Amino acid sequence: DTEVTQTPKHLVMGMTNKKSLKCEQHMGHRAMYWYKQKAKKPPELMFVYSYEKLSINESVPSRFSPECPNSSLLNLHLHALQPEDSALYLCASSQSTQETQYFGPGTRLLVL
Amino acid sequence: GQNIDQPTEMTATEGAIVQINCTYQTSGFNGLFWYQQHAGEAPTFLSYNVLDGLEEKGRFSSFLSRSKGYSYLLLKELQMKDSASYLCAVYSWGKFQFGAGTQVVVTP
Numbered sequence: 001d002t003e004v005t006q007t008p009k010h011l012v013m014g015m016t017n018k019k020s021l022k023c024e025q026h027m028g029h030r031a032m033y034w035y036k037q038k039a040k041k042p043p044e045l046m047f048v049y050s051y052e053k054l055s056i057n058e059s060v061p062s063r064f065s066p067e068c069p070n071s072s073l074l075n076l077h078l079h080a081l082q083p084e085d086s087a088l089y090l091c092a093s094s095q096s097t098q099e100t101q102y103f104g105p106g107t108r109l110l111v112l
Numbered sequence: 113g114q115n116i117d118q119p120t121e122m123t124a125t126e127g128a129i130v131q132i133n134c135t136y137q138t139s140g141f142n143g144l145f146w147y148q149q150h151a152g153e154a155p156t157f158l159s160y161n162v163l164d165g166l167e168e169k170g171r172f173s174s175f176l177s178r179s180k181g182y183s184y185l186l187l188k189e190l191q192m193k194d195s196a197s198y199l200c201a202v203y204s205w206g207k208f209q210f211g212a213g214t215q216v217v218v219t220p
Binding site for chain 2: 042044045048055097100101102104105
């Protein structure tokens with residue numbers, strides 16, 4: 001089983017809203033990731049969690065706030081986003097940070 | 113930093129073979145991965161090379177030369193469903209960096 005699930009599939013939010021994206025895996029993976037992907041561009045790394053601790057933050061604006069409540073769950077809290085933040089947000093997980101990453105289906109976010 | 117280059121688009125006929133090249137410049141190289149991504153969907157893992165040589169997985173093969181900073185993905189017996197973007201990703205210093213992707217168009 002190489003399934004990573006993400007909810008919601010689609011999200012529309014205003015610039016003053018607060019929302020959260022959720023990601024879950026039950027493969028026993030100890031590394032989890034958030035990526036942002038714009039149309040016709042490759043995924044861009046945002047955050048890496050290793051053993052439930054934030055190990056990499058790619059200079060992401062503070063309006064994006066990650067959280068790893070346990071080894072199976074990864075959240076991305078969103079607040080005061082801008083229209084340019086509209087994108088596909090992908091979660092991924094891997095056994096460790098140097099092994100194959102498996103991606104969830106993504107959340108398509110539209111900020112109005 | 114890293115610099116990863118792959119062609120923007122390739123077109124091939126159903127049943128043919130296509131080779132997608134990827135060149136990279138990086139310090140601390142620890143592996144090269146290939147992913148397939150259909151429009152509007154998540155990337156799916158295809159192949160992984162950490163040592164020089166060829167890895168074969170069914171219709172897909174991937175090759176790596178670390179001394180040349182070069183990899184290729186070979187797709188054989190192309191099918192219409194292989195029309196997708198193919199992403200080369202280099203792992204170094206604890207994270208992946210993806211190339212811009214090669215859009216493969218398979219024609220009847």
